[in-house]
Amino acid sequence: MALLEVNGISKSYQANIQVLRNIEFSVNAGEFVSIIGPSGAGKSTLLRCLNRLVEVNSGEILFNGLDVTKLKRKELRQLRTNIGMVFQHYNLVPRLTVIENVLHGRFGYKSTLAGMLGHFTEEEKEKAFSLLKQMGIEEHAYKRCDQLSGGQQQRVGICRALIQNPKLILCDEPIASLDPNASKVIMDHLRSITTDLGITCLVNLHQVEVAQDNSDRIIGLNKGEVIFDGKPIRLDRTMIEHVYGMESRELITV
């Protein structure tokens, strides 16, 4: 069974301007899927609909068979513990330490009061530390987050998503603010999350080549519609032109 099934979702922020049009696709457990498309195609909106940061106007989203669009408050909170999110600008709390930011990923499992008071178990702290070690940044555990480079902060963001024990990780342009070296480190970590830990990843990317190099499957969006859904090898020059339209001239270098 698919982990995620998106059945005909549509979204408008304003009347008569459709940002997503009848989107259909599914993602199997253990897949690494990239979403590509020109600026404004609706990639972020689509990702945010999946965990209800944005509400759809129509269609259904099945996660493990449950319709996300119909969940009540408590069920939605539960859903969000199963879906981690990694953001372009990391969304960390700059004045808090690295390890405190990672532990924020446990908030969904706690009462509001325990979360506010920062009550975390020894096991949670050990897990946070071991994730930082996995990402090669354990020596920064007690530094303020704003003392880290962008690439290091993104690794903290990934640890925060992983400590949730998610079944799915949504990454919204995770490398858009990083230089090529840091981008490679982040993509390698994301890829190994799927390959080694079996966690499904759905990643919005601007860079076609990065998507081609890392994905099991690519979904191409243009003007809110799925234009391509297939293996990277099928995404040839003609198809890239189709997905990106005018923007493709800048993207295709070969």
Ligand SMILES: Nc1ncnc2c1ncn2[C@@H]1O[C@H](COP(=O)(O)OP(=O)(O)OP(=O)(O)O)[C@@H](O)[C@H]1O
């Ligand atoms: N909160 C919002 N209110 C109104 N319009 C919005 C909102 N968020 C996005 N949009 C509009 O929806 C369209 C799709 O935006 P979205 O950010 O989903 O695209 P994207 O493909 O992720 O673009 P980019 O690659 O530039 O981030 C754009 O026209 C954008 O202006």
